[in-house]
Amino acid sequence: MNLFDGGKAPNPRRVRIFLAEKGINVPIVPIDMGAMEHRGHIVTSRNPLARLPVLELDDGTVLSESVAICRYFEELQPEPVLFGRGALGKAQVEMWQRRLELNLFFPVAQAFRHIHPAMRDWEVPQVPEWGEANKQKAVDFLVLLDAELALREFAAGDAFSIADITGLVAVDFMKPARLSVPDELTNVTRWHQALKARPSASA
C-alpha cells in the first residue's frame, strides 16, 4: 500500500492527520505539487482528476478523495472511532464534516484559488469577484459555528472526529487565503487552539 501525498496542501494533510489519530503508518510517495507533479503521469494514471492524495492498494486498486480514503481506514481499523458511533452518531459526524467542508473549507479554498497570484495556473479562469464573495461566506459560517461550539467541545459532539480534522485544516488554510477568525468568535478560537495542540496536527 502506498499513499501518494501532496505535502502541505490541505487535502493531503487531512488524510495524514486522520492516519496519525488512528496510529496507522502508510508508506508515503511524496509528490511535489509546487512543481505541478500532480499533473504528471504518476498521478493522472491513478487519478484522472489529477488530485491528491491517492491511495494505491497492493493489488493496484486506487482510492482517491480524502474522505473516502479516511473511511477505508475507519472500516479497516474502527478504533479510535473518527466517523461517529451508531446511526445517529455517524449521521451527525457526516453532517458536520460536510458543513465544515462545504461552508468553510471550500469557501476558503475558493478565496485562495481565485485571488492568490500563485494560483493563476491552477485555477483557470481565476474569477476574483467569486473569490471575494467566498470570504464573506467563510466568515458567515464561522459565526454560526461559534454558537455551536459554545455548546460542546468538538464540532460534531463530545468526541473528536473527522469533522474536526476538516475544520482544523480549513482554519489553518485561512492564512494563505488572507482571512482570519474574527476576535469575538472565542469558541472557534478555543476549539482551533485545542486541535492545533494535538500531536496529529503536525502530521
Add this chain to the structure above:
Amino acid sequence: MNLFDGGKAPNPRRVRIFLAEKGINVPIVPIDMGAMEHRGHIVTSRNPLARLPVLELDDGTVLSESVAICRYFEELQPEPVLFGRGALGKAQVEMWQRRLELNLFFPVAQAFRHIHPAMRDWEVPQVPEWGEANKQKAVDFLVLLDAELALREFAAGDAFSIADITGLVAVDFMKPARLSVPDELTNVTRWHQALKARPSASA
C-alpha cells in the same frame, strides 16, 4: 419523525430517491422553496444554514445535509445496501459519490445559480463569469465519467448506489442550467436513461 422537504430542488430529491430505493416511508412536511419558505422560522430554527431537506426525529434531534440523512437511514436499515459493502466497497461508493457531487452536481448548480435570472435573490452576488466557467468543468467531468461507465454498469461498480442517485439528480439538473450531455458520451446517456427508468426516479 418528519422530513422537511423542498419539492423539486435537487437535494430534497436525492433524499426522496434514496428513501424510495430503501422502501422507507417518512412523513413529509412540504416547504415551498419558490416562495422562499426555507428562509423562514420553520426551517432556520432547525437548520441555521436555511437549507433543505431537514430530518427531525421524534425527540427533536435534527439532521441536515442530504448525504448525512441518507447515511442515517442506511445504518437503520442496511438493505438494500446503497453505501457499499466492506471497507473497499464503502470507500469506492464514497469516492464516486464525492466525485459526482464535487465535479458534476456542484458545477451544474453553480452554473444555474450564477447565471439563471430566477436565482438573483438566491445567490448574492451572482458572478456570471464563474457560472460560465463551471459549464466547462461539468462537461470535462462527463467525458471522464463516460470512460468509466464503459467499464461497468453503475458509477461505483456493478451495484446501484448513492453515487448514482447524485449522478441522476445532477444530470437532470443540467436542463435548467442550460447544459446537455454531449451526444458522443453514449455511456453516460445509457447510464442516465437506466437511472431515470427506475421507479425511484419519480420520487
